[in-house]
Amino acid sequence: MTAGSEEIVVSHLTKHYKKLRAVDNLSFTVHSGRVTGFLGPNGAGKTTTLRMMLGLVQPTAGTATFGGVRYADLDRPIRHVGAVLEASSAHKGRSGINHLRVICSAAGLPRQAADEALARVGLTPAAKRKFKGYSLGMKQRLGIAAALLGDPRVLILDEPANGLDPEGIRWMRDLLKALAAEGRTVLVSSHLLGEMQQLADDVVIIAAGQLIRQGPVDEVLGSMTGLSQVRVRTPQPAELAAALSEQQATVAALPDGALTVTGLDAAQVGHAAFKAGVELHELTGERADLEQVFLQLTAGKAGIR
Amino acid sequence: MNLVRAELLKIRTTNTWWIFGLIALPLWALTLLVNWASSSALLGMDPNEPGLDADQAEQTRVAAEAVNVATNLYTSGQFFGVLVVLLLAAIVVTNEFFHQTATTTFLVTPRREAVVLAKLAASVVLGLIFWLVTTLLNLALVPLILNALDVGVQLGEPAVWRAIGLNALAYALWAVLGVGAGVLIRSQIGATITLSTVYVIGFLGAATVFALLTPRIGDWFGNLQVLVPPLASQLMIAGTELPGNPPRWVGAVVLIGYALLAGGLGTWITKKRDIT
Numbered sequence A: 001m002t003a004g005s006e007e008i009v010v011s012h013l014t015k016h017y018k019k020l021r022a023v024d025n026l027s028f029t030v031h032s033g034r035v036t037g038f039l040g041p042n043g044a045g046k047t048t049t050l051r052m053m054l055g056l057v058q059p060t061a062g063t064a065t066f067g068g069v070r071y072a073d074l075d076r077p078i079r080h081v082g083a084v085l086e087a088s089s090a091h092k093g094r095s096g097i098n099h100l101r102v103i104c105s106a107a108g109l110p111r112q113a114a115d116e117a118l119a120r121v122g123l124t125p126a127a128k129r130k131f132k133g134y135s136l137g138m139k140q141r142l143g144i145a146a147a148l149l150g151d152p153r154v155l156i157l158d159e160p161a162n163g164l165d166p167e168g169i170r171w172m173r174d175l176l177k178a179l180a181a182e183g184r185t186v187l188v189s190s191h192l193l194g195e196m197q198q199l200a201d202d203v204v205i206i207a208a209g210q211l212i213r214q215g216p217v218d219e220v221l222g223s224m225t226g227l228s229q230v231r232v233r234t235p236q237p238a239e240l241a242a243a244l245s246e247q248q249a250t251v252a253a254l255p256d257g258a259l260t261v262t263g264l265d266a267a268q269v270g271h272a273a274f275k276a277g278v279e280l281h282e283l284t285g286e287r288a289d290l291e292q293v294f295l296q297l298t299a300g301k302a303g304i305r
Numbered sequence B: 001m002n003l004v005r006a007e008l009l010k011i012r013t014t015n016t017w018w019i020f021g022l023i024a025l026p027l028w029a030l031t032l033l034v035n036w037a038s039s040s041a042l043l044g045m046d047p048n049e050p051g052l053d054a055d056q057a058e059q060t061r062v063a064a065e066a067v068n069v070a071t072n073l074y075t076s077g078q079f080f081g082v083l084v085v086l087l088l089a090a091i092v093v094t095n096e097f098f099h100q101t102a103t104t105t106f107l108v109t110p111r112r113e114a115v116v117l118a119k120l121a122a123s124v125v126l127g128l129i130f131w132l133v134t135t136l137l138n139l140a141l142v143p144l145i146l147n148a149l150d151v152g153v154q155l156g157e158p159a160v161w162r163a164i165g166l167n168a169l170a171y172a173l174w175a176v177l178g179v180g181a182g183v184l185i186r187s188q189i190g191a192t193i194t195l196s197t198v199y200v201i202g203f204l205g206a207a208t209v210f211a212l213l214t215p216r217i218g219d220w221f222g223n224l225q226v227l228v229p230p231l232a233s234q235l236m237i238a239g240t241e242l243p244g245n246p247p248r249w250v251g252a253v254v255l256i257g258y259a260l261l262a263g264g265l266g267t268w269i270t271k272k273r274d275i276t
């Protein structure tokens, strides 16, 4: 299989639990060479989707393929796809290195792969320590080491930043970006939207089991012009507010005396001020961030089902 | 083959197996002593003693034959040995859920039936190791006991070796039962407690029920006791055909039947289940 072909295609994936549609006719594509953020409120169906993609949960309908092949049909799958999932762990009484060796043994990988993977996530000093003595961040790193064992072209991570310290989060961001830069396909679910904005090239946003939006981060942010704001400071706030209100803009006063204007861009605000003869001390266009867009897109659909 | 090796590595890289081994050892010693005592009592018993009916007298006479005393001693430790193997084999499965390693296991090997088969094979290997150790211990100590009982070593008797061989089969089959049971009862503690309780209580309870009811209902009912797994595996390792009991091969067939059922059901459920 060639590098470029390891696209993930999710097509009409559906999972019903009793009456709940945990995942509802979900289709999206994840491209190689990019980091794709998989976002959704709690209970949106992210974990269920990822588990169905990996053959752990039986879909009610639909398929997911990696370079055109279902996970279960891949030859030695961990050489193609590495995964770090929630509710996945190691035997408490087994050492980290032995945990990886068991995987190597089952997958027919050489034993050194375990040592290399452990070194790659910086766990070599704790290699022989039992898993129950690992901190949350060390456990998370061991999970990543396990995912990297087979040098896979595709990586799938469910909330990998859970329990990592700021240094660890930065390490993870750099690692995932480097992996994507090597042409690999990286799909990451996360609730840390600030982190995602720094990390992801593309996003797939779901809520209540359904696709809300997918595309490059810039496009998704740009599409929400209604959310972009302009911050402006003036000694004549009343005059400016009056001038802007004529243009159907919403103006709100901030505690520090500045105003935020919604519905116009910075140039339009500056022009309005100029025409009204209002003096400006500050004029900053603030684009909506991922968090605002996310909350707007999933409003009303959020909530535990 | 990789998978069986991986399963054995999983067992080796945790403490469970040798802790269970340490538990099995005193239990083996206990059964050897009990068997010694009962053999000694049996040999001192007079089959023509008044109070025994014809059947019981015949049973006592056959059981007291040298070869049967010897097989009983050479297979000492089976009762608790197979229980320990049963629990260990169940834990081979329940561990995966208790420690949440099932996700990784099935990511590495999406063909779940292959995983169950590997677990069956690894558990059988483990069971045979327990059999080997107890058998070697028995071979070392039982000749001394037999000499003390004035019975003779009996190691020239094919029946003794056949019983030892069938004992190995019993250990293997109980390992298979354990894997199947582990799939059915996913909870680690639940499986351990349920299996040991059912094994011991089931054995004692069934033995009592059959002893009480058989004289009233009839011999055909007594023969049904071979359907109780621990009784089946004991029947399997009897030295010669015992009067009033079904033939030995029935014990083997019953146990193999249970093992196939447990293994098959376990595989089927594992294939269908969502791993979350």
Ligand SMILES: Nc1ncnc2c1ncn2[C@@H]1O[C@H](COP(=O)(O)OP(=O)(O)OP(=O)(O)O)[C@@H](O)[C@H]1O
Pocket (backbone or CB within 6 Å): A017, A020, A022, A040, A041, A042, A043, A044, A045, A046, A047, A048, A049, A304, A305, B276
């Ligand atoms: N085994 C199950 N049985 C019944 N319902 C389930 C099961 N697994 C998940 N669900 C339900 O399916 C929905 C989706 O759950 P899922 O874990 O996929 O959400 P998520 O997006 O990963 O949420 P979070 O961000 O909290 O991790 C939830 O409402 C959950 O209660």
Ligand SMILES: [Mg+2]
Pocket (backbone or CB within 6 Å): A046, A047, A048, A086, A158
């Ligand atoms: Mg989740």
